[in-house]
Amino acid sequence: MLTLNRRQFSSLIAAGLALPQTALAQSADSKTLRVRFYDDPAGFDPANIFRIENENIAFNLFSGLTSYDSRTGEIIPDLATSWETSDNKTWTFRLREGVEFHKGYGSVTAEDVIYSYSRILDEATASPYRGTMAGIVRMEAPDPYTVVIELDAPNGGFLHTVANYHQGQIVSRRAIEDAGDQVRWKPVGTGPYYLESIDVTSQIVLKRHEGYFRGPAPIETIVFDIIKDEATATIALRNGEVDLVMRSNREENLTTLRAEGFQMNSVENYAVALKVLNPEFAPFADSRVRQAIAHAIDYDAITGAISPSLSQGTTSILLPWMPVYSDDIPTYPYDPDRARALLAEAGYGDGFSFRHLGTSAQGVTELQQFEIDFLAQVGLDMQMELVDTPTFNQRRNAGEFEMATRLLPAIDPDLILFSYLHPDNTVPGGLNGARYDNPEVTDLLIAARAEPDPETSFAQYAELQRIVMSELPYIPTYANNVFWPGKPTVTGVNINYLAQVNFFEVDVTVA
Numbered sequence: 001m002l003t004l005n006r007r008q009f010s011s012l013i014a015a016g017l018a019l020p021q022t023a024l025a026q027s028a029d030s031k032t033l034r035v036r037f038y039d040d041p042a043g044f045d046p047a048n049i050f051r052i053e054n055e056n057i058a059f060n061l062f063s064g065l066t067s068y069d070s071r072t073g074e075i076i077p078d079l080a081t082s083w084e085t086s087d088n089k090t091w092t093f094r095l096r097e098g099v100e101f102h103k104g105y106g107s108v109t110a111e112d113v114i115y116s117y118s119r120i121l122d123e124a125t126a127s128p129y130r131g132t133m134a135g136i137v138r139m140e141a142p143d144p145y146t147v148v149i150e151l152d153a154p155n156g157g158f159l160h161t162v163a164n165y166h167q168g169q170i171v172s173r174r175a176i177e178d179a180g181d182q183v184r185w186k187p188v189g190t191g192p193y194y195l196e197s198i199d200v201t202s203q204i205v206l207k208r209h210e211g212y213f214r215g216p217a218p219i220e221t222i223v224f225d226i227i228k229d230e231a232t233a234t235i236a237l238r239n240g241e242v243d244l245v246m247r248s249n250r251e252e253n254l255t256t257l258r259a260e261g262f263q264m265n266s267v268e269n270y271a272v273a274l275k276v277l278n279p280e281f282a283p284f285a286d287s288r289v290r291q292a293i294a295h296a297i298d299y300d301a302i303t304g305a306i307s308p309s310l311s312q313g314t315t316s317i318l319l320p321w322m323p324v325y326s327d328d329i330p331t332y333p334y335d336p337d338r339a340r341a342l343l344a345e346a347g348y349g350d351g352f353s354f355r356h357l358g359t360s361a362q363g364v365t366e367l368q369q370f371e372i373d374f375l376a377q378v379g380l381d382m383q384m385e386l387v388d389t390p391t392f393n394q395r396r397n398a399g400e401f402e403m404a405t406r407l408l409p410a411i412d413p414d415l416i417l418f419s420y421l422h423p424d425n426t427v428p429g430g431l432n433g434a435r436y437d438n439p440e441v442t443d444l445l446i447a448a449r450a451e452p453d454p455e456t457s458f459a460q461y462a463e464l465q466r467i468v469m470s471e472l473p474y475i476p477t478y479a480n481n482v483f484w485p486g487k488p489t490v491t492g493v494n495i496n497y498l499a500q501v502n503f504f505e506v507d508v509t510v511a
Helices: 006-014 021-027 052-061 110-121 172-185 229-236 249-261 289-297 301-308 336-345 366-376 389-397 413-421 439-449 454-471
Strands: 034-038 066-068 075-077 082-083 090-095 136-143 146-151 193-199 203-208 221-225 262-279 309-311 352-359 380-387 403-405 472-487
Touching: 006 249, 021 439, 034 172, 052 203, 075 082, 090 110, 110 146, 110 172, 136 413, 229 249, 249 262, 289 336, 289 366, 289 439, 289 472, 301 309, 309 366, 309 389, 336 472, 352 389, 366 380, 366 413, 380 389, 413 439, 439 454
Parallel strands: 034 221, 352 380, 352 403
Antiparallel strands: 066 075, 082 090, 090 146, 136 146, 193 203, 203 221, 262 403, 262 472, 309 472
């Protein structure tokens, strides 16, 4: 009798070899993993997806031309087996053959790639990632498994643009058309799992894609139980009702679980939370007001008091581990006297009130209460405007707020810089909710991306960071650490710098 272990099985599948049915039956186990999902699901259409919890689902449903190594963050092949460019302007990708979409939607070809990217670029799609793809001027498929993409300017980071994240995820035209206006709830990709069912009030169920090109995943079924309350999620893990908690963000819960021997899966310093200030609200159009707000709040003290394991104050829109990060920038240490002086200079010595958009599911957090208190000390009245999560996503993407918080995980620093700073990405067509438009910064963005000399490129990136932090369209607040506590029997939970877990790598030890 033929017996194969899972590694052998996956290797044969990846090589495109057929297996006897006996091997298939013995290799396909029926393990189930239960995972806490922490908010109302908002759908899984790559053209419009946002928020990390939804992205974690999509990351396992879809594939990109490239993807990220879970441990190192390095670009790795995904649907493309190889690529080449001589000038960073024209890119040629060779696709895997025989990759199957979920639910019988056929094999992936170059036309699916062109359709996926054209859909993002189509204004009718209203994708917030349209600006990210805006550099594409031509796409062609010389054969079914070759895609040639020409850009309007050299872009050495283009492999990030086509990675398995947001706009880079490849969809099936027929599946999109069949789904109609339900496309966000009927995702069809090529990833290791497919969406079997969803109840937006209680549960999301993924099933293993047996035809996944890397071979079947170790776990057959993943059940995401929607548990919004952090304390309830901790109790569910301790009681064995879930095996893994997606994002635990209460210090006391982490302390309890750590003491009881649960596995503390984590990634540190993965993304910066920014305050987005809408300049169409008159006070926020003045850089002195924005600088005053930055001086008024002591994020080192706040994070140290309420969440020392989970976050730390930060001073830049980029993170120190990013290769283009520069610390030669203006910073805004806690200084309430300076904040009051700047407000007076700007004509707001008596202060003013403003609304901060948030979600009713999260409520007014302890951190936000601290922010309210700090701002009150300099005469500013921050009032929380709480709406349901779908409304929050819609309004934030449309720029319909006075102040909001946005966190954009990224391995590629260009994604952050272009998304937040380039005028082509201004809301509602992108993530530039501050409506920032500085021609000098725009020129530096384009030049630095295209510059082949690393030293020159770094100097350009450093200069644009200096300008941006002087004008302060966004206020850096704190950098996040992410914890996914789980049972010791759950292995392979590698959280990348996008705060995503590749469930293809996750397994459960069965006693």
